[in-house]
Amino acid sequence: MYGRLMLPELQVLLDENDTAGVKEFCEALYPAVTAEILAELDSQNVWRVLSCCEPQKQAEIFQFLPLPQQIEIVGVISRGPLSKMIEEMAPDDRVDLLSRMDDEHVEELLPLMAQAERSDIRKLLSYPEDSAGAIMTTEYASLPENITVAQALERLRQQAPDSEIISYIYVVDEGRRLQGIVSLRELIFARPARPLSEITNRDVISVRVDDDQEFVAQQMARFDFIAIPVVDHQNQLVGIVTHDDAIDIMQEEATEDTYRLAAVEPLEDSYLSTP
Structure with missing residues (x-):
């Protein structure tokens, strides 16, 4: 809804290379709303928008984008700016992203991050994918x-x-x-x-x-x-x-249950297959 209504305004700012205007546009909206608008753009233009903002604001918006789109976007960002944005992400969100990136790409990024973030990322990445450790955050009181x-x-x-x-x-x-x-x-x-x-x-x-x-x-x-x-x-x-x-997690489980009931399989083995 918001994407179609407000995308033209953002597109004008991009066409005019109005960096300050794009930054103001992003700061005026809730991050989830901005992400909904950016979902209408290709990866290059999403990064054009995000690069107008500070790393903290970039992370706030980026975290609301669908994970497949996040993966596409990191492919167009150079290592320096990408590492700064990832540092600002919530620990559970950034590990969710990094766990789906190529190991080689991750190893290139980690040395560019602060020691505390590197240690936290390596620890969270060490937990099994479907475990509590893989989705927990270490930012708590x-x-x-x-x-x-x-x-x-x-x-x-x-x-x-x-x-x-x-x-x-x-x-x-x-x-x-x-x-x-x-x-x-x-x-x-x-x-x-x-x-x-x-x-x-x-x-x-x-x-x-x-x-x-x-x-x-x-x-x-x-x-x-x-x-x-x-x-x-x-x-x-x-x-x-x-x-x-x-x-x-509950949404993912509900989706899997729906696939089972429909006898379709996004999973490795069909539920209708016989030994």
Whole structure:
């Protein structure tokens, strides 16, 4: 809808090489809306638009494009600008992209990124494709259990800009083992001097890093979570899966179920085949 209505305006700006106008156009719209408009363009022109913006804005828009289109677009971007944009993407989104790119291309990009991002990417890429680890994000808020509410709020202010979700904060011990969860609302209304451990909900539900993605999505739907913590086999907190990724998984599973019912096969083996 938005693509057809607003594409002519964007096309005029591109024809006039109005870089400032294109940047203003992108900044005036919600990233998802801009992505819907860009879906009407070829890869070269999509990058012409994105290159008018700062890397952070590029990433915000790019993440809303369909993954097949993302793959096409990265093929027309030089390594330097591409690495800067990927650095700004959410960890789960950029790993989803990189896991579908050629290994050689990925290895060319990684040295151009900051050490922290490189380490994070390599770690997330190491998890099996259909596991919780492959779709989790490492941008979450966590707090040590042995501090006060006032100290917790101060630490949360520092973490908030780099966290996808701060409505719920995960509480860990010195070994980063998950101890519980506390809501932002509870923190705000608690007495500043009160120990964080006293308001921590210990009855926390988590998933393992190697749990199947479909199980993760089912757990989130069952408990109506906006995010679920992911732990390793030592119960150390390693990430969270957010509701948008859970929705994507459920949609993929629904599509596969539809194919099964229709007896068509985007998969490797036909459901009608016999041994």
